Structures are given as structure tokens and as C-alpha cells.
Amino acid sequence: MDRDRILLTPGPLTTTLRTKLAMLKDWGSWDADFNAVTAALRSRLLDIVHGHDSHVLVPLQGSGTFSVEAAVATLVPKAGHVLVPDNGAYCKRAAKLTQMMGRKATVMPFAEDAPVAAAAVDERLKADPSITHVVLVHCETGTGVENPLAEIAQVCARHGKGLIVDAMSSFGALPIDARHIRFDALVAASGKCLEGVPGMGFVFIRKAVLEACAGNSQSLAMDLHDQHVYMEKTGQWRFTPPTHVVVALAEAVAQFVEEGGQPARLARYAGNYRTLVDGMGALGFKPFLKPEIQAPIIVTFHAPAHPSYDFKRFYAAAKQRGFILYPGKLTQLETFRVGCIGAIGHNEMQQAVAAVADTLREMGIPDGTPAL
Numbered sequence: 001m002d003r004d005r006i007l008l009t010p011g012p013l014t015t016t017l018r019t020k021l022a023m024l025k026d027w028g029s030w031d032a033d034f035n036a037v038t039a040a041l042r043s044r045l046l047d048i049v050h051g052h053d054s055h056v057l058v059p060l061q062g063s064g065t066f067s068v069e070a071a072v073a074t075l076v077p078k079a080g081h082v083l084v085p086d087n088g089a090y091c092k093r094a095a096k097l098t099q100m101m102g103r104k105a106t107v108m109p110f111a112e113d114a115p116v117a118a119a120a121v122d123e124r125l126k127a128d129p130s131i132t133h134v135v136l137v138h139c140e141t142g143t144g145v146e147n148p149l150a151e152i153a154q155v156c157a158r159h160g161k162g163l164i165v166d167a168m169s170s171f172g173a174l175p176i177d178a179r180h181i182r183f184d185a186l187v188a189a190s191g192k193c194l195e196g197v198p199g200m201g202f203v204f205i206r207k208a209v210l211e212a213c214a215g216n217s218q219s220l221a222m223d224l225h226d227q228h229v230y231m232e233k234t235g236q237w238r239f240t241p242p243t244h245v246v247v248a249l250a251e252a253v254a255q256f257v258e259e260g261g262q263p264a265r266l267a268r269y270a271g272n273y274r275t276l277v278d279g280m281g282a283l284g285f286k287p288f289l290k291p292e293i294q295a296p297i298i299v300t301f302h303a304p305a306h307p308s309y310d311f312k313r314f315y316a317a318a319k320q321r322g323f324i325l326y327p328g329k330l331t332q333l334e335t336f337r338v339g340c341i342g343a344i345g346h347n348e349m350q351q352a353v354a355a356v357a358d359t360l361r362e363m364g365i366p367d368g369t370p371a372l
């Protein structure tokens with residue numbers, strides 16, 4: 001079977017043919033035509049958060065993590081102190097990269113099956129005035145839990161602390177309005193809910209803090225202030241841009257706008273989520289999170305209790321039926337994850353559930369009921 005599989009993962013995602021076709025052309029990185037694509041894309045991305053008045057948009061080569069690292073390096077002075085509320089794997093990654101760049105990081109642990117509590121962050125900021133910044137993961141992709149961005153932003157604003165948001169897996173799907181939510185930096189990437197291909201990230205930086213960022217970064221390639229100054233001056237990226245990724249993202253954003261923007265994207269993903277959890281529920285599977293704290297982005301399911309279950313075999317059998325699942329990221333519990341995002345809708349989700357049912361039959365597992 002040489003058809004593309006449907007990617008039920010947190011990225012890379014299934015993209016449209018139109019987005020793929022946009023990559024069949026070569027572009028000169030210095031050329032005015034390509035500079036125009038970059039400029040228009042930056043402007044369209046600012047539209048999505050209503051951020052033209054308050055923020056600039058700085059794109060960066062690399063996977064999403066590169067941009068998180070760049071945002072911390074650029075925003076946090078070397079003597080800064082970062083608080084990282086931690087309810088999952090991506091929070092831990094953010095804390096680790098902060099520490100590795102020589103910034104002081106304090107990790108504040110929360111349960112993996114609950115959102116970060118804004119009141120506790122408030123207490124912590126009150127208790128430790130040396131903290132300069134908070135790094136918040138909006139949707140913790142390790143489990144799928146949605147953290148309370150608006151509340152945390154209010155807490156940071158009240159204490160006069162900088163807020164850096166990893167909105168990688170939520171941007172474009174969950175509402176984020178820079179007119180109402182105060183953040184110093186917000187990071188997302190091409191290959192997630194905007195349904196582009198992977199290869200670049202982008203960071204919204206609050207204009208009010210931009211100038212003070214000069215000289216913070218210990219890395220040349222990761223310096224978003226430098227990238228911004230150069231791009232404003234020349235219209236070009238500082239170093240070789242991922243040209244095909246940029247044009248694909250521009251094409252993906254055009255389709256995002258045609259679909260109806262963020263509300264339409266959220267509605268489609270919420271539909272995908274419903275089809276998935278209803279269908280999997282009928283097969284006996286149980287989600288790890290309570291529905292009220294679950295974002296319609298990626299769902300963690302408990303593994304079936306049946307002794308014949310083995311993730312590798314389960315994965316291979318689902319793949320043979322055209323669907324790419326994702327392993328779990330919890331250390332204590334056996335789980336697997338299924339994404340609801342990408343250029344897919346009700347039909348694909350229904351087919352995915354049918355493929356899982358068929359996979360269980362092949363493995364001799366009567367249903368997906370977990371051990372609890």
C-alpha cells in the first residue's frame with residue numbers, strides 16, 4: 001500500500017495536498033519574491049493572536065524546541081530566575097533547556113493528571129521575589145492536559161513577572177488573544193495545528209520587552225533579537241531559511257484563514273476528539289484525563305489490561321491499516337496517545353477507530369478495558 005498513512009500524532013501531521021504542492025518550487029533566500037512570502041506570513045501569524053499593536057513575530061529555523069530554547073535565551077537575562085510549573089514531559093524539557101543555558105530554573109511539580117494551579121503559582125511568586133520569569137506549557141502534549149493560560153498570565157502581570165508560553169501544540173486551535181492575555185513571548189511551530197510541515201518555529205515577542213533582550217542570548221544562532229533586527233533591516237532571514245517549509249506554512253495559513261481561522265479549527269478538532277473518544281469508549285478504552293481538563297489536541301489512553309496487549313504489535317497492526325499512533329509518555333502507567341489534529345476530519349477519525357477495533361480482533365483482545 002503506497003498511500004500516505006494518517007498521522008494521529010502531535011506532529012508532524014497529515015497535511016493537505018495543496019500544502020504539499022507548495023513545496024515543489026525552489027526559492028532564492030535573498031530574492032524579493034521569497035522575502036515577500038516571509039513578510040506576509042509574519043503578518044498573518046500576528047493576525048491570529050491580534051498582536052500587531054503589542055508584539056512582533058520572529059521566525060526561527062529548526063524544530064519547535066529550538067524556538068523554546070531561543071525564547072528563553074533571548075528573553076531571560078543571564079542572572080534571571082525562571083519558574084517552571086511542571087505537569088508533564090514538555091514542562092520538564094523546558095526546565096532542562098533553561099538550566100542548560102545557565103539560567104537558574106525552579107521546577108514546581110504538579111500532578112500529571114491535573115492542570116497547573118494558578119493560585120499555587122501566585123503563592124510561589126509572592127514567596128520568592130527573585131523569580132523573574134515563568135515558563136508555561138499551554139497544552140502539555142505529554143498527556144494532553146490544557147493549562148490555564150489566561151489565569152497564569154494574570155498572575156504574572158500582577159507580580160510584574162515575564163511570561164514565556166510554549167503554545168506549540170495549542171496555537172491555532174485554542175484561542176489566544178494578545179489583547180487580553182499578557183505574555184512576553186509565545187512560541188509555536190509550523191508543523192502543528194497550523195498544519196504546515198515541520199522545520200521552523202516562531203516566537204511572538206512583546207514590543208515592550210524587545211529592546212531589553214539585546215545581548216541576553218549566549219547563542220548566535222538562537223538569538224531572536226538579532227534575528228528580528230536583521231529581518232526588519234533586510235527582509236531576510238539571518239541564516240539559510242527553510243524555504244520550502246516557509247512557503248508550505250504560508251499556504252497552510254491561507255487554508256486556515258479560508259476554513260474560518262481559529263474557531264473553525266477548534267470546532268473541527270473538537271469534532272475529531274468526540275468521534276475518537278466516543279468510538280474508543282465503545283471499544284472499552286479509557287482516557288487518562290478527565291474530559292473537563294483535556295484539550296482536543298491529543299488523547300492519552302490507558303493500555304488494555306489483556307495479557308496479549310503489546311504496544312509494538314498494536315502500533316504495527318494499526319499502521320498496516322493506515323494509521324500512525326503515538327506511544328505514551330507517562331513513566332508510571334502503560335498508555336498510548338492518539339492525536340486529533342492535522343488535515344483530517346470525522347471520516348478519518350471514524351476509520352481510525354475501526355482500524356483499532358480490527359487491530360484488537362487480530363491480537364485476540366476482546367476489548368480495550370484497562371487494568372484499573
Ligand SMILES: *Cc1c(COP(=O)(O)O)cnc(C)c1O
Binds near residue numbers: 068141168169
Ligand atoms: C511539539 C512540541 C514541542 C516541540 O517539539 P519538537 O519536537 O522540537 O518540534 C514543544 N512543546 C510542546 C508542548 C510540543 O507539543
